[in-house]
Amino acid sequence: MKIGLVYDPIFLRHVPGAFHPERPERLTAIRERLEREDLSGLVEYLSPRRARREEILWNHSEAHYERVASTAGKASVQLDPDTATSEDSFEAALHAVGAQFEGLDEIFRENYRVVFCLVRPPGHHAEYDQAMGFCLFNNVALAAHYALRVLKFSRILIVDWDLHHGNGTQHAFYRRREVLYFSLHQFPYYPGTGRMEEVGREEGTGFTVNVPLPAGQGDVEYLAVFREILRPIALQYRPELILVSAGFDPHRNDPLGGMRLSAEGFGAMAEVIQEIAGETAEGRILLTLEGGYDLTGLAESVAEVIKVLSGHKRVEIRGEPSASFREYLRETRQFFSRYWSL
Ligand SMILES: [Zn+2]
Incomplete structure (x- = not known):
């Protein structure tokens, strides 16, 4: 089955500054990579709608x-030390949110199982009352709201594999169990949130799962977290829909990050998510672009994820985590065994 890609040229018209890493060329690089022969038959482009005020x-x-x-x-308006706008940023941001809604409608109508929103600005740092970390509106949180309110889903899993912790997304659903937020991220690092002890509050307790990782982790370590922590928790939660905050800044060449993932590593994570979706969510996955600042690494990694999710490639990651990482995994499993059987 083909992958739906939601894209619009409006996303190129958000320009946060001449030397800003979150630049329009990120999407151009992805688009150029996807136009090559090996991928052009695997995807179909869809247009976003503009999100309405009451939806935001x-x-x-x-x-x-x-x-x-x-x-x-x-x-140019500076909204936060890292976050600035240009003439059309507001329009771009409304369409980035509307892209989520369009993608979810397409999945709901069963036109696609998997849709990838190729959007800018990104969203996962945007808080209730604050633009932050290159983000204006929280795209993936709004996708979850739409799925709950309009499409009447009742259990949604958000997997956030961006290098950074998605503080805004975590806070949006911190007291709710209809959305399980799972993030693995470099820690300690920007934005400073995402400790393991941040597990949710009230009826949402246990439905926020943070796996903070020291810099230097690669494919083998990320995949081990996916297989040994995400997968068992997700299969107990049984989401009806999986949303992915797909940031590609854990790539080994990324200028902002200290992780060592290869393009294949992202494909391998996508494969685990697809297995989970196949078992509990009728294969429904909506991915949305977050970070990723090395243009080649970003484009190759997106291409790899699309090849895997469209069934044109299986990934093989060889190797075992180190003894010290195994110990970290054991301790992490033990921590979350208060809430989930691990
Ligand atoms: Zn990031």
């Missing part, structure tokens, strides 16, 4: 919406 307010304050809206038509 599912996850953000009116003050935040108005602040972002007020940047429209202005050459």
Whole structure:
């Protein structure tokens, strides 16, 4: 089955600054890679719609919406030390959110099992009342709200494999069990959240799962976390839909990150997610682009994920985690065994 790709040229018109790593060329590089012969038959392009104000307010304050809206038509507004806008950033951000809704509608209508939203700006750092870390509105959190409110799903798994912890997404569902947020991320690192002890509150306790990792981890370690922690928890949770905050900054060549993943490593993680989706969610997966700042590494990794999810490639990752990483995994499993049988 083909993969749906939601894309629009509006995403190139968000320009946070001349030397900003989160630049339009990221999407151009991905698009050029996907146009090559080996991938062109595996994907179909879809157009996003524009999210409405009342939809953005599912996850953000009116003050935040108005602040972002007020940047429209202005050459440059600094919203946070890392986050700036250009004339069309507000439009791009509304379409990045609308891309999620379009993708989910397509999955709901069974036109696609897997849709990948190739969007900018990214979303997972955006808080209820604050733009942050290159993010204006929280795309993946709004996708989850849409799936709960409009499509009436009742259990949604968010897997966040971006290098950074998705603070905004975690906070959006911290007290709810309808959304299980799973993140593995470099730690200690920006944004500073994502300790293992952050497990959710009230009825959401145990439905936030953070696996903080020291810098230097590669394919074998990420895959071990996916197989030995994510997979058993997800199969107990039994999500009806899986959302992926697909950041490619854990790639070994990424200028912002200290991880060592190869393109194949991302494919291997996608494969585990697809197995889980196949067992509990009728294969339904919506991925959305977050970070990833090395253009070649980003484009190759997206291509690999698409090859795997469209069934055109199986990945083989060889090797075993070190003894010290095995010990870390054992301790992590023990920690989460309070909430899940591991
Ligand atoms: Zn990131």
